[in-house]
Amino acid sequence: MRRFFYAINSDNYDHKSEQFCRPRLGSLPIGNDVELPDSIVHHWCRVLRANIGDQGILFDGFGGEYQVQLQTISKKHATVTLLAHISDDRSAPIISKIGLVMSRGDRMDYAIQKATELGVTAIQLLSSHHGEVSLKPSQVDKKLHHWQQIAIAACEQCGLNRPPLILTPQPITQWLNTDTASLTVDDAVSPTMVALSQDPYYQVLNHQADIRLQMSVPATGQPLMPEALLVVLKQDVPYIELLIGPEGGLSNDESAQAKHSGFAPWQIGARVLRTETAPLVALATLHALSR
Structure with a gap:
């Protein structure tokens, strides 16, 4: 149907x-x-x-x-x-927001589509020093609408009835700056989603996450998974933020700022994942660990 x-x-x-x-x-x-x-x-x-x-x-x-x-x-x-x-609510049992550095063309569409199917609540679009995409002001509305429609179409196909919010692009340094007031979800969505963003389900995104995780490349001596993650996943509806950098990785300054902002490194396995693969692996792993 x-x-x-x-x-x-x-x-x-x-x-x-x-x-x-x-x-x-x-x-x-x-x-x-x-x-x-x-x-x-x-x-x-x-x-x-x-x-x-x-x-x-x-x-x-x-x-x-x-x-x-x-x-x-x-x-x-x-x-x-x-x-x-x-009355079925098929939303994931985890509130999740992914800070995703934008990539080019189909790879970005793929990341948004598959993250939606895996139940992401919101995707914060980011630009970074090593990122491939930096939108001009005249391009923002068009691209934001396009990516929001990708997410809506994925919901229509997979059976979810609460589409994720795609949030207007920010420089990663601005998003990570704890001294700068971030945009609320009401201010950061396309016009199609303004009314929906005011629903209590999405307003949770305006609050501090229970844990912040940075998808990290394998590093010697670094724990595979923060111990606090398993504790957070035992909560009724945990709120988790994920940071996923570009193909070239975050710059040293961006990595230091992420650490200062409370993002704990999380490496899944010994392989380096592509930027469009990392959101899917992270979300699937979170759901598996929460069961």
Whole structure:
């Protein structure tokens, strides 16, 4: 059954009443009709050639999802009837934010897509001294939207109903600077995600993590895993931050700053992982250790 993300975004904001005009799916009773946004009409009704009576799933990111049936289809509009609410929350039992130095092209798309499938909560985009990508101000909005859509599409495919937040790029030195107030998640997301970022589930990201880990290359005499990690993973819903550098690694100054900011080195095995592989290995390992 096709799944679609029903975004509550800034395009639906009524500045006079300071409320979002498009209702949250979770606030609507079974049997109500809902008008679909253009993006879903285009994909479901035009590209996939859906017909009246076809069923699908809508989720808005606030938890759970709805089974729906296409009720009307016109040239530019379509409506669905809410048939049933499915309360399953398939989010990972760990709140995780990855500070990920941006890489080029498909490698970055791959890292975001697979990290989403493995349940990451947010990805903070970073630039660094040895990084391959440094976006111009005119490129930021377009790339942020692109990467957020990669994450949403991965959610639609894999069954997650809370998409991760992709956070606007920052220099790694700024993100690590504990003396500088960081942007809140509300300020750092694309317009599509502003309303969703205000949900309590995501507001946890504004608080201090229970542990901060830097994916590290193998080093003699360095412990494989911080002892505190296993303790943190015993908490009900631990919040873990991960820092993943570029292919060339962090500079000496960046590594020193990460250590000063509380990032403990964590090396998984004796191999050096690519920057798009490291998030997947780290997330999969965390979930395995938390069981």
